[in-house]
Amino acid sequence: MAGPRPVVLSGPSGAGKSTLLKRLMKDYEGVFGFSVSHTTRNPRPGEENGKGLNSLPMLLGATLLPVADVLSSESSEDYHFTTREKMQEGIDNGDFIENAEFSGNMYGTSKSAIEDVQAQNLICILDVDIQGVKNIKETDLNPIYISIQPPSMEILEKRLRDRQTETDDSLEKRLDAARTDMELSKEPGLFDLVIVNDDLEEAYEKLKSVLMEEIQKVQDSKEDSKE
Numbered sequence: 001m002a003g004p005r006p007v008v009l010s011g012p013s014g015a016g017k018s019t020l021l022k023r024l025m026k027d028y029e030g031v032f033g034f035s036v037s038h039t040t041r042n043p044r045p046g047e048e049n050g051k052g053l054n055s056l057p058m059l060l061g062a063t064l065l066p067v068a069d070v071l072s073s074e075s076s077e078d079y080h081f082t083t084r085e086k087m088q089e090g091i092d093n094g095d096f097i098e099n100a101e102f103s104g105n106m107y108g109t110s111k112s113a114i115e116d117v118q119a120q121n122l123i124c125i126l127d128v129d130i131q132g133v134k135n136i137k138e139t140d141l142n143p144i145y146i147s148i149q150p151p152s153m154e155i156l157e158k159r160l161r162d163r164q165t166e167t168d169d170s171l172e173k174r175l176d177a178a179r180t181d182m183e184l185s186k187e188p189g190l191f192d193l194v195i196v197n198d199d200l201e202e203a204y205e206k207l208k209s210v211l212m213e214e215i216q217k218v219q220d221s222k223e224d225s226k227e
Ligand SMILES: Nc1ncnc2c1ncn2[C@@H]1O[C@H](COP(=O)(O)OP(=O)(O)OP(=O)(O)O)[C@@H](O)[C@H]1O
Pocket: 011, 012, 013, 014, 015, 016, 017, 018, 019, 020, 159, 160, 162, 163, 197, 198, 199, 200, 201
């Protein structure tokens, strides 16, 4: 039987993807698995290297972040932090389903990151930028595409400043990328749903309701396997 459909969450940096995701994973423990990406950016305080893997041969190792780690972490989506050289080697080897340059760093989704989640019959969540969305559209992954958008550029800038994770330079780069994202996300048919994350509760309810059919599938199959 086919497993649940994966979910691609995209939208400008600072729009609230991780905030919503963290809540979803907490409310539906054992239903979602996060596809742990690789990146060449430096870890933020509190971020942990996914499973401690940082070398290319280990790209093919287990990459599913246990829910307990997700919840105890500052972020819902720690990465495999790596170098440009190692990541490029992985891309050249065909280990990645997609990769992109974002704000001066490389990011990418390894095939094993997705396979590890799907092997457990969980809903695989991918948090990728708009280039990632376009690249995934060229694959046979068949996810649900959701864009999380901020109410305005001003609010986005405030959220990013208040988060205190960016330098002036990286903040500017992220705001530039956000303008592009907000424009490109208007393309008809690119996303199944665009959620404006103004009021967090409302945004969360919308996210939950679009995912309910897949959530139900996982919960039902867990029930069936108990019988
Ligand atoms: N609805 C909201 N109202 C007010 N603040 C919010 C809301 N949603 C998220 N935030 C805050 O905005 C900041 C950015 O949110 P978050 O880190 O979840 O964004 P993100 O889209 O995951 O960014 P990135 O792509 O850089 O990881 C956080 O400090 C978060 O607490």
